[in-house]
Amino acid sequence: MADQPKIAMRCEGLQRYLGQDEGRVHVLKGVTFEAHAGHVYAIVGPSGCGKSTLLYLLGLLDQPDAGKIWINGQLMSNSLDAVRTAARGEHIGFVFQFHFLMLEFTCIENVMMPMKKLGRLTPLQMVERATRLLDSVGLGDKVHRLGTHLSGGEQQRVAVARAMANQPTIILADEPTGNLDVKNASLVFDLLTSLAKDNGQAVVLVTHNPDIAHRCDFTRPMRDGVFV
Amino acid sequence: MSQNFRIALRFLTAKKRAMLMSLSCIILGVGLFIVTQAATTGFQEFFIKTILGTNGAILIQDKVQATMRSIASGGYNSGYEIRQKEGQKYIEGIDYPEILTGGVKAFRNVSGVSAVLRETVTIHSSFREQTGQAYGILLADHLRVSSLGSQIVAGSIEDFRVQQAGALVGRVIADKLQLDPGDTFEIVDKNDVHHYRVSAIYQTGVNDIDSVRVYLKMDDARALFKKPTGATYLQVSLIERDRAREDAAEMTNSLGYRADAWQDREKSWLGVFKAFRVATAITVSVFTLIAGLAMFNTLAMIVLEKTKEIAILRSMGYTREDISTIFLWQAAIVLAIGTLVGCALGGIITYAVSQYPMPITGIFTSHKFLVQWSKWHYIEAVIISVLTVMVASLMPSRRAARLEPGDIIRGTAQ
Numbered sequence: 001m002a003d004q005p006k007i008a009m010r011c012e013g014l015q016r017y018l019g020q021d022e023g024r025v026h027v028l029k030g031v032t033f034e035a036h037a038g039h040v041y042a043i044v045g046p047s048g049c050g051k052s053t054l055l056y057l058l059g060l061l062d063q064p065d066a067g068k069i070w071i072n073g074q075l076m077s078n079s080l081d082a083v084r085t086a087a088r089g090e091h092i093g094f095v096f097q098f099h100f101l102m103l104e105f106t107c108i109e110n111v112m113m114p115m116k117k118l119g120r121l122t123p124l125q126m127v128e129r130a131t132r133l134l135d136s137v138g139l140g141d142k143v144h145r146l147g148t149h150l151s152g153g154e155q156q157r158v159a160v161a162r163a164m165a166n167q168p169t170i171i172l173a174d175e176p177t178g179n180l181d182v183k184n185a186s187l188v189f190d191l192l193t194s195l196a197k198d199n200g201q202a203v204v205l206v207t208h209n210p211d212i213a214h215r216c217d218f219t220r221p222m223r224d225g226v227f228v
Numbered sequence: 229m230s231q232n233f234r235i236a237l238r239f240l241t242a243k244k245r246a247m248l249m250s251l252s253c254i255i256l257g258v259g260l261f262i263v264t265q266a267a268t269t270g271f272q273e274f275f276i277k278t279i280l281g282t283n284g285a286i287l288i289q290d291k292v293q294a295t296m297r298s299i300a301s302g303g304y305n306s307g308y309e310i311r312q313k314e315g316q317k318y319i320e321g322i323d324y325p326e327i328l329t330g331g332v333k334a335f336r337n338v339s340g341v342s343a344v345l346r347e348t349v350t351i352h353s354s355f356r357e358q359t360g361q362a363y364g365i366l367l368a369d370h371l372r373v374s375s376l377g378s379q380i381v382a383g384s385i386e387d388f389r390v391q392q393a394g395a396l397v398g399r400v401i402a403d404k405l406q407l408d409p410g411d412t413f414e415i416v417d418k419n420d421v422h423h424y425r426v427s428a429i430y431q432t433g434v435n436d437i438d439s440v441r442v443y444l445k446m447d448d449a450r451a452l453f454k455k456p457t458g459a460t461y462l463q464v465s466l467i468e469r470d471r472a473r474e475d476a477a478e479m480t481n482s483l484g485y486r487a488d489a490w491q492d493r494e495k496s497w498l499g500v501f502k503a504f505r506v507a508t509a510i511t512v513s514v515f516t517l518i519a520g521l522a523m524f525n526t527l528a529m530i531v532l533e534k535t536k537e538i539a540i541l542r543s544m545g546y547t548r549e550d551i552s553t554i555f556l557w558q559a560a561i562v563l564a565i566g567t568l569v570g571c572a573l574g575g576i577i578t579y580a581v582s583q584y585p586m587p588i589t590g591i592f593t594s595h596k597f598l599v600q601w602s603k604w605h606y607i608e609a610v611i612i613s614v615l616t617v618m619v620a621s622l623m624p625s626r627r628a629a630r631l632e633p634g635d636i637i638r639g640t641a642q
Contacts (some may be wrong), residue, residue: 052638061543062634082547089545096637100540104238114544116231162544174637 005036007073008170008202009058014067016053027053029225030067035170035202040193042213043206045222051206052174054222058204059092059172060084072169089118093163093201095192097175099155101147107134107158108143114165133161137191153184160192164199171196173205177212189215232550235541236557239530246526247558251566253519254613258570259577260515261609264508266578269605270598272501278434279494280465281375284342285472287493288332288479289461290486291319322485325459331483337466337475340372343459345449351442352414353405360401360440362415364449373465376430376443383409383428393448394427399593400439402429415442415452422452433593509608516613519566520620523559527624531555531631538628539636552629559621566617567610574609 016028027050035041043051056062058069060076069077071091076084093114101110111130115121121129134143137157139150147155156176163171176192177185189212196203205216213219220227240247322328325343332341345364350357367389371377377385381399387409388394397407407413411426424444432438450456464479464487466472472489479487491498531538538551582599 056634056638059543061539061637062632085542085545085547088543092543094540094543096540098536100536102235102238102537102540104241113231113541117545117550166545 005038007034007070008037009035009072009204010070011058011077012068014054014057014064014069016050016057016062017065018053027225028057028064031222031225031227033058033220033227035204037169037200037202038197039218040196040203040216041205042216042219043204043222044208044210044213044219047208049222050225051222055172055174055204055206058170059094060088089114090166091169093166093168093171095156095159095163095171095173095176095205097178099147099152099159101155101158101162103147106144106146107139107150107161110147110158111161111165114162118166120166130161130165133164134158136195137161138187153180153187156180156184156188157191160188160195163192164195164201167199168201170202170204173203175206175208177207177209185209185212232553233557236554236561239534239537239554240558240561242533243526243530246522246529247562250519250522250526250617251562251569253515253522254563254566254617255570255573257512257515257517257519258567258609258613259573260512261509261612262571262574262605263577263581264512265505265605265608266574266599266601267581267597268501268505268508269602270582270600272498272505273600274433274594274598275494275497275501276469276490277375278432278437279490280469281379282432282434282437283490283493284373284463285466285469285490286464286476286479286487287461288328288464288483288485288487289320289322291322292480292484292486320460322459322462323457325462328462328483328485332462332464332479335475335479337468337471338464339467340369340465342366342369342373342463343446344370344461344463345446345453345455345458346460347417347449347453349442349452350416351401351405352416353407353411354413355406356404358401358404360442362417362449362452363441363443364446364453365443366446370443370463373463375432379430379432380428381431383426385428388427388443388445391425391427393422393424394445395424396428396430396443397426398438398441399429399431400435401442402426404439415444417452418454420452420454422448424448431593435593438593513612513616516616519613520616523562523617524620524624527555527559527621528627530558531624531628534628535631535636538631539633542631542633543637548629551631552625555625555628556618556621559617559625563614563617567613570609570613571606574606 012032014028014031017024018027019025031054043054045051057064064077067077068075071087076087102113108127108130111133112126115126115129131140131143134140137160139154139157142150142154147158150158171192173192177188180188193203207213222228329341329343332338342365347362349360349362351360376396388396405413407426409426409428412423413426415422415424444452466475473491476487476489479485541551578599581597584597585595586597588594
């Protein structure tokens with residue numbers, strides 16, 4: 001029997017309400033989910049079904065109203081802000097629909113930003129790793145270019161490299177190809193999944209793109225705040 | 229260079245114009261604060277030096293005599309009494325100045341003592357007459373307790389020393405009576421007329437002094453006032469001028485004569501200077517206040533513009549403290565540049581103002597603007613701007629730190 005891959009992230013009975021008073025909406029109604037290292041998961045579903053909300057909870061950017069989240073075996077839900085912040089820096093990489101690059105900084109500076117916060121590498125090691133990551137996403141010749149001087153596809157590829165910077169346990173991607181043309185979307189997806197698989201990282205991505213979803217290892221459709 | 233500092237530096241460029249506005253206000257606030265403080269304290273210091281150089285640090289006058297604290301009224305044991313408020317009275321003048329001088333010189337902080345005999349007189353020249361005050365002095369003693377030697381603007385103090393019936397006349401009196409060195413004039417005291425020759429004209433720069441005082445030799449003054457002994461007061465100079473109050477109190481207690489320190493004698497003028505200095509400081513600090521408001525406004529705008537960046541930094545593991553620090557660094561960078569340039573500007577303007585020929589007449593007479601160089605003006609200016617700008621920066625930086633990354637990203641993504 002083959003070894004079961006390590007559980008990178010697990011959540012159990014996640015519930016989340018958004019809004020207040022009469023506008024309060026029960027967005028997640030008890031979601032249980034597991035992501036294993038080296039696998040790519042697609043969460044699909046219609047707009048407003050709670051995909052992104054789930055992703056932000058898994059990424060410890062938001063707090064669930066009920067339920068539990070474990071990252072790398074450690075219970076994280078409802079822990080202190082400082083603990084969650086540290087866990088984000090160490091275990092989680094994000095890729096959003098918008099690249100969210102710091103446009104005043106160069107590509108290499110953007111990629112080095114999470115490394116500098118974590119502070120595990122020497123400055124030289126950071127430069128080497130960032131250069132290698134940018135090279136692997138096809139931007140080896142543009143490491144010192146400002147974010148403003150890149151195309152949309154290139155910016156998103158820098159965002160992928162940045163998400164990989166600290167070799168996180170899990171990469172969470174919210175519509176990472178949503179703003180890209182078909183060619184660039186395919187390129188970014190391939191880069192994201194191949195890099196993650198090479199490093200034994202789990203990828204959970206939210207997408208509306210059926211082609212992208214189809215190319216993932218697992219697809220989890222969502223409707224009305226629950227997996228169906 | 230810390231990562232937060234590096235990010236702050238880059239964020240600064242996002243609102244160049246607004247930041248330049250804050251920077252300009254800090255520079256102006258710091259610079260003008262330094263200039264106005266240098267000028268106001270310059271005039272105050274000039275006044276103090278003149279007062280000390282003319283009237284000394286301590287004046288000893290009026291013998292203190294203890295009186296009964298209460299007087300029985302209506303007979304002994306009547307139950308009625310009239311209470312006296314202070315229990316002591318003052319007798320004008322000093323009977324034995326030589327003996328008292330010996331006692332005063334025993335104080336360690338005393339550098340010189342001069343006995344002075346003073347009377348109000350009428351001064352006549354061939355041109356006109358005016359009321360003034362004649363001061364009888366022993367020149368050698370008086371030069372030790374005053375700056376009279378360096379205040380001569382015409383004639384010579386040596387002439388005063390050797391000339392018979394010589395006099396030192398204040399600049400303002402000399403101008404009014406049209407007197408020059410070598411001219412003769414009369415002093416009338418109680419219908420006695422005495423003739424004197426102008427040996428020299430002095431100028432302290434303080435109008436109240438230069439317009440009334442005529443210095444005579446002690447023997448001439450005694451002859452004029454018909455007072456063969458005694459003195460009106462003793463003028464005392466000190467090594468440490470700021471200890472005058474303590475020394476004066478000790479002298480009063482131990483010598484039995486009332487001793488007045490310069491700080492108490494010139495209380496009203498010193499109060500005016502203090503009020504003026506505080507008023508200008510408050511007025512000029514308006515610039516710093518505007519700088520604080522501009523900084524608040526600019527940082528608040530940057531927080532609004534950089535919410536996505538804040539969210540992404542938080543998603544990468546940057547703590548709330550990091551975010552707050554990034555924004556406080558921005559304020560600190562502008563503040564550091566502003567205060568440095570402001571200090572330099574203040575120093576340059578102060579120097580320029582002090583060099584520019586500007587005749588001042590009135591209460592004071594000076595050929596140029598009086599300034600005082602003090603590190604405390606710079607320190608105070610920096611403290612005021614640091615407090616104002618950093619307090620103004622706290623709110624936007626705390627707001628930035630409080631932003632929830634999930635809310636920001638959700639708002640943008642959806």
